[in-house]
Every structure is written in structure tokens, then in C-alpha cells.
Amino acid sequence: MTAAVTLTGVGKIYPDGTRAVTGLDLRIEPGELMVVVGPSGCGKTTVLRMTAGLEAITDGEIRIGDRVVNALDPRARDVAMVFQNYALYPHMSVFENLAFPLRAHGVAKPEMRERVERTARLLELDGLLKRKPRALSGGQRQRVAMGRAIVREPQVFLMDEPLSNLDARLRADMRMEITALQRELGVTTMYVTHDQLEAMTMGTRIAVLKDGVLQQCGPPQVLYQQPENVFVASFIGSPMMNLVDGRVDGAEVVVAEQRLPLPANGSAAALAAYSGRQVVVGLRPEHLTEATGSQERLHGLARSAELLGAEQLVRIELGDDTVVTARLDGQTRVAAGDRVELAVDTARVRFFDVATGRAIA
Amino acid sequence: MHRYGRRELFRELGLIVAALIFCLPFYVLVAVSLKTDVQTYTEPLSLPRPPHWSNYSEAWNTGGDRGLVHSFQSSLIITLTSVVVLLVLGSLGAYTIARHSGAFSNTVYVLFVVGIILPFHLALIPLFVAMRHLGLVGNYAGMIVLNVGLMMPLTVFLYTGFIRALPRDYEEAARVDGAGILRTYARVVIPLLWPITATVGLLAGIVVWNEFFPALVFLSGSRYQTLPVAIYSFWSGVGERWNLIMAGIAIAVAPVLVFYVFAQRHLIRGFSAGVKG
Numbered sequence: 068m069t070a071a072v073t074l075t076g077v078g079k080i081y082p083d084g085t086r087a088v089t090g091l092d093l094r095i096e097p098g099e100l101m102v103v104v105g106p107s108g109c110g111k112t113t114v115l116r117m118t119a120g121l122e123a124i125t126d127g128e129i130r131i132g133d134r135v136v137n138a139l140d141p142r143a144r145d146v147a148m149v150f151q152n153y154a155l156y157p158h159m160s161v162f163e164n165l166a167f168p169l170r171a172h173g174v175a176k177p178e179m180r181e182r183v184e185r186t187a188r189l190l191e192l193d194g195l196l197k198r199k200p201r202a203l204s205g206g207q208r209q210r211v212a213m214g215r216a217i218v219r220e221p222q223v224f225l226m227d228e229p230l231s232n233l234d235a236r237l238r239a240d241m242r243m244e245i246t247a248l249q250r251e252l253g254v255t256t257m258y259v260t261h262d263q264l265e266a267m268t269m270g271t272r273i274a275v276l277k278d279g280v281l282q283q284c285g286p287p288q289v290l291y292q293q294p295e296n297v298f299v300a301s302f303i304g305s306p307m308m309n310l311v312d313g314r315v316d317g318a319e320v321v322v323a324e325q326r327l328p329l330p331a332n333g334s335a336a337a338l339a340a341y342s343g344r345q346v347v348v349g350l351r352p353e354h355l356t357e358a359t360g361s362q363e364r365l366h367g368l369a370r371s372a373e374l375l376g377a378e379q380l381v382r383i384e385l386g387d388d389t390v391v392t393a394r395l396d397g398q399t400r401v402a403a404g405d406r407v408e409l410a411v412d413t414a415r416v417r418f419f420d421v422a423t424g425r426a427i428a
Numbered sequence: 429m430h431r432y433g434r435r436e437l438f439r440e441l442g443l444i445v446a447a448l449i450f451c452l453p454f455y456v457l458v459a460v461s462l463k464t465d466v467q468t469y470t471e472p473l474s475l476p477r478p479p480h481w482s483n484y485s486e487a488w489n490t491g492g493d494r495g496l497v498h499s500f501q502s503s504l505i506i507t508l509t510s511v512v513v514l515l516v517l518g519s520l521g522a523y524t525i526a527r528h529s530g531a532f533s534n535t536v537y538v539l540f541v542v543g544i545i546l547p548f549h550l551a552l553i554p555l556f557v558a559m560r561h562l563g564l565v566g567n568y569a570g571m572i573v574l575n576v577g578l579m580m581p582l583t584v585f586l587y588t589g590f591i592r593a594l595p596r597d598y599e600e601a602a603r604v605d606g607a608g609i610l611r612t613y614a615r616v617v618i619p620l621l622w623p624i625t626a627t628v629g630l631l632a633g634i635v636v637w638n639e640f641f642p643a644l645v646f647l648s649g650s651r652y653q654t655l656p657v658a659i660y661s662f663w664s665g666v667g668e669r670w671n672l673i674m675a676g677i678a679i680a681v682a683p684v685l686v687f688y689v690f691a692q693r694h695l696i697r698g699f700s701a702g703v704k705g
Contacts, residue, residue, distance in 0.1 A: 119600075119604055120603075120604075121600050121603070121604070140603070141600075141603045141604045142603060142604070142605070142606040142607065142608070146604065147604065147605070148600075148601065148604045150597050150600070150601060151597075152595070152597060154595070154597035154598050154600070154601035156598060156601075156602075156615075156616055156619075157620070158619040158620070158622075167602070167605055167607070167615075168605035168606050171602075171605050171606035171607040171608075171611060172606045215601075215605070219605070219606070225604075
């Protein structure tokens with residue numbers, strides 16, 4: 068039976084006084100894959116460990132299903148965890164590693180064997196059951212670690228950067244495998260990573276943490292298109308959103324002495340209050356394209372260009388030391404020093420308050 | 429990669445000479461142990477021709493108070509039991525110290541380290557008096573308690589260093605997997621401690637096996653003489669029969685040597701882990 072995980076006002080202060088997490092409210096719906104993402108030291112692993120019961124919480128309440136688990140030992144919480152370095156017991160074979168949680172829960176031998184074999188088949192580990200972890204490749208170890216979590220049929224999976232030890236290609240494969248497996252099993256999952264790409268591709272929803280404080284939580288598309296503050300805007304998306312200084316002037320915004328009309332959407336009304344004031348203007352690289360017609364434009368000199376194949380990332384100086392990255396088509400090569408005319412999709416431009424960093428909408 | 433030059437040649441020659449110097453006492457030991465009484469004095473350093481193997485059986489059956497065979501047995505019982513008790517208690521103690529950071533466990537750790545430095549001879553007389561009152565003089569139990577106590581500081585030090593370097597993830601994984609403290613310790617921690625257990629076991633085994641002074645004091649007058657004490661009394665008993673004494677020493681040293689040859693790698697690995705700690 069899968070269950071919701073609800074964190075209410077959860078805080079963590081370590082004995083040395085470090086405040087790792089502050090007032091965290093987060094609800095993971097049953098069967099959902101929630102990715103908790105943030106830079107190193109943001110408290111994301113602490114959140115996971117508190118949910119697992121490996122770390123005591125200082126304030127607040129954690130519920131798994133209807134039970135408050137604050138004071139429960141990890142083994143009483145009915146969660147399974149995948150560790151960053153897998154933590155496979157090195158002296159046990161794959162079979163014994165998979166069977167360990169079942170043994171610990173007193174599952175009878177025939178059932179244990181059956182469940183281990185079923186899990187091994189699911190993860191294509193059937194041929195490796197007798198091997199020791201050191202005789203496995205990184206990807207195989209990763210699967211065993213997943214298997215050890217799955218075999219228990221817990222209410223919640225907790226995953227702590229499980230892909231960070233794999234090479235890029237394997238990581239891409241495993242991203243898809245884990246997502247597919249999670250959907251198939253339908254078990255509530257908290258997945259911690261520092262990699263925004265993993266967050267974007269895997270999460271049903273994403274929770275972005277910074278300095279132990281939740282910045283925004285929502286579906287990947289919402290975080291990408293409507294970041295609530297400068298931090299989320301810069302953290303989600305690669306290459307990151309261009310954040311440049313601008314000044315609102317009536318119905319226009321001035322960026323590096325160049326004028327763009329304010330978007331005719333919801334933020335226009337809010338921006339009216341900012342007339343004559345500085346704002347941070349957020350432009351996604353793909354919303355800056357090569358100008359062909361009579362679109363709204365910015366222009367500048369190309370400083371450098373990276374060809375990625377189908378597209379190229381061009382760094383363009385708009386003036387006043389204002390540099391933006393644009394994701395342009397790879398067909399027409401741009402060289403350093405070229406003058407570039409950029410069409411701006413003004414409807415998608417985001418504006419942020421300079422003082423608070425919050426989105427103006 | 430360095431080329432094999434003159435520097436390396438001299439270094440190797442130096443090491444070979446050092447090795448030969450270390451081997452010399454062993455050569456003397458074995459050579460003399462295989463000679464007749466006369467040869468022992470007329471040609472002590474030559475190869476024994478023909479080897480006089482009966483020295484070994486004579487030393488085995490008649491050495492010490494009741495023959496080396498009994499002392500061998502005593503040494504074996506004392507060493508094996510001491511080592512087992514030491515490993516069980518030492519690893520448990522070190523595990524607790526290593527995994528509970530706090531002022532109390534740090535203090536306990538420091539006390540153990542101080543115990544390595546303090547010479548046991550300082551406490552010899554009060555210890556002897558106390559142990560005699562407890563009925564722990566002149567028997568196996570007393571000797572085992574004494575050895576465990578003497579070796580415990582080093583054991584805890586080595587284990588603690590090793591455990592501190594061991595990632596906690598395995599134990600945490602076991603806890604989340606549903607294992608209690610005992611199952612985690614028995615099924616996960618103990619197997620992970622194998623390298624340091626081998627080191628400590630061998631080291632303590634060698635020390636206890638070779639121990640002379642504590643055994644002389646705490647087993648004096650009992651039937652449980654250990655090998656080193658037996659060989660000492662052997663010397664006073666047989667007078668100047670060096671060939672028999674050497675045969676006795678060879679018998680005493682053989683088990684240690686055999687162990688060492690098989691376990692060198694473990695010893696070194698465990699030690700470096702303890703020092704890194």
C-alpha cells in the first residue's frame with residue numbers, strides 16, 4: 068500500500084547550531100514522484116534522512132499515510148532507501164543483499180526466495196544473484212540497490228542521488244528506467260538530486276530548496292515557465308535563464324539602452340507599479356531567436372559561440388556589460404564579433420523584484 | 429616510471445643486507461637446535477650435519493617443569509581465549525565509541541589511548557594484590573583477564589580508527605531495511621570489520637603468546653606455566669644445553685611465524701587503517 072508523505076513545518080538544527088532545514092511544508096501525494104532539488108548544502112539530503120528516520124527532526128511533523136512518524140525508528144516507518152553510493156553489503160551476494168530486508172522483517176524462506184527472484188527478473192538481475200557487489204558494474208550495482216528497495220514493497224521509496232555515481236550515458240538510461248519502474252509500481256517516491264536535468268525529466272513535481280528553505284514546488288513545466296523567484300529561475304533550466312538588469316519605463320522595459328515592450332499578459336498590471344524602477348529581466352535562451360521579420364528585437368555583438376549540433380549557444384553582449392546567451396539554430400554559424408539581431412518572445416519574459424528576488428506577476 | 433639506476437641498486441642491496449641481518453638469529457636458532465651437545469660448543473655456527481632431530485622430541489617431552497607439551501597447551505588455551513574475549517569486547521567497545529560522538533565517548537577513547545602509553549609494570553604490585561584477593565592468580569581465568577586488560581587499549585584504538593573510517597551508510601541501510609541493532613552489528617558490521625579483526629587478532633595473539641613477565645608473575649608456582657616461562661625454567665633446569673633450549677624456542681616461535689607468513693597483508697592493512705583513523 069502506497070501512502071502520502073506530509074511534512075508540516077519541518078525544521079532541523081544540528082547540534083553544532085547549523086540550521087539545515089527551516090519550516091518545510093511539503094506533501095507528496097500517493098504514487099507521486101517528488102524530486103527535491105537544490106545545490107549542495109541546501110538541506111535536501113537532510114529532508115530525505117529525516118523522512119527515513121535516520122535524522123531526528125527539530126521542529127514540525129512528518130506523516131507517512133495517517134501515522135505521525137516523528138519518533139518512529141526507521142524500520143517501523145515502512146520506507147526503503149536507495150543510497151548515493153548504493154551501500155550494498157559488500158560481503159553478501161546479490162541474492163543475500165536483496166533478501167536482507169525480507170529476513171529482517173521475518174519473511175518466510177519460500178516467500179523470500181520467490182520475492183527476491185521476482186524482483187531480480189524485474190530488474191534483469193536474474194543471472195547475477197550469486198555475484199558479490201564488487202563483481203558488478205556501476206549500473207548493475209545501481210539496479211541491486213533499487214531491487215533492495217523494491218523487494219520490501221514499502222509504502223515509500225527514498226532515493227538519495229542514486230545516479231550521481233554513473234557515467235552520463237548510463238545516467239540517462241537509468242533516469243528513464245527508474246521513472247518507468249516508479250510509474251509501474253506506483254509507490255510514493257521522494258527523490259533527491261542536485262541535477263536539475265534529473266529533476267525536470269523524472270519528477271511528477273519538483274521541490275526546489277535553497278539554504279533549507281523551500282523556494283517553489285510544482286510540476287516541472289510550471290517551474291520552468293513560471294519560476295517564482297530569481298533562484299528557481301537560475302537553477303532550473305540549462306543553459307540557465309539570462310537574468311539581466313532592466314528599468315521599467317511606462318509600457319516598456321529598457322535593457323542595455325534597448326527598449327522592449329512589456330508583455331500584454333498578467334504581469335503588465337503588476338509591472339505598472341514598477342515604472343521608473345529597476346527590475347531583473349529573465350530571458351530563457353530559447354526565447355531569443357534570430358530575427359527574421361518585424362519582431363521585438365535586441366541586438367548586440369557575439370562574443371563566443373558553441374555549436375552543439377542542431378543548435379548553437381551564442382553569448383551576445385547587448386552593451387553596458389550586459390551579456391545574454393541565446394539558443395540559435397545551428398545552420399547559420401555565428402562567429403565572435405558578428406552583429407546579431409535577436410527576436411524576443413516578449414510574452415515569455417519574466418520580471419523579478421530587485422530587492423526581494425520574487426517574480427512580479 | 430623511474431629507471432632502475434644505481435640509486436635503486438644500492439637501496440635494494442641495503443635492504444637485502446638488512447634482511448640477512450634479521451635472518452641471522454633465526455639461522456643460529458635453527459642450526460644450534462639441530463646439533464649434538466658437543467657440536468653446540470665446537471662448531472656453533474656451522475650447518476648441522478647430520479641434523480639431530482631428537483633434540484626436538486627431548487625438549488617437547490622433558491622441557492620445563494612437566495615437558496613443553498603441557499606449556500604449549502597452556503599457552504594455546506590462554507592465547508586463544510584471551511584473543512576471542514578481546515575481539516568481542518574490544519570491537520563492541522570501539523563500535524560504541526566510534527559511533528557515538530560526544531564528550532563522554534571522547535573521554536573514554538582518550539583514556540584507552542593513555543592506556544597504550546602507560547607501562548603495565550607501574551601497576552604490577554597493586555594489580556597482583558587485587559587479583560590475588562579475587563582468586564585470579566595462578567590460574568587460566570586470571571591470566572586471561574590480565575591479558576584482555578593489557579591488550580584492550582590497543583585493540584580499542586585500532587578498532588576505533590577503522591570504524592571511524594567506515595561509511596555509516598551500511599548501518600543506515602540496514603536500519604532502514606528493518607534490522608535492529610543486534611542484527612545490524614552481527615550481520616553487517618562484524619563482516620565489515622574483518623580486516624581489522626584479523627590484524628588485532630594476530631597482533632594480540634603474538635603478544636600474548638610471547639608474553640613472559642606477566643606469566644612469570646601471575647602463574648608462578650602453578651601447573652599452568654606458559655611456553656616462554658617454561659623455556660626460561662628449562663634453561664635453569666638443563667644447565668647449558670643450548671641445543672635443547674634452541675629447540676624449545678623454535679617450537680615456541682613456529683606457530684607465530686606460520687601465522688605471520690599467512691597474514692602479513694592483513695596486518696599491514698589493518699595497521700594503516702588504525703593509524704589513518
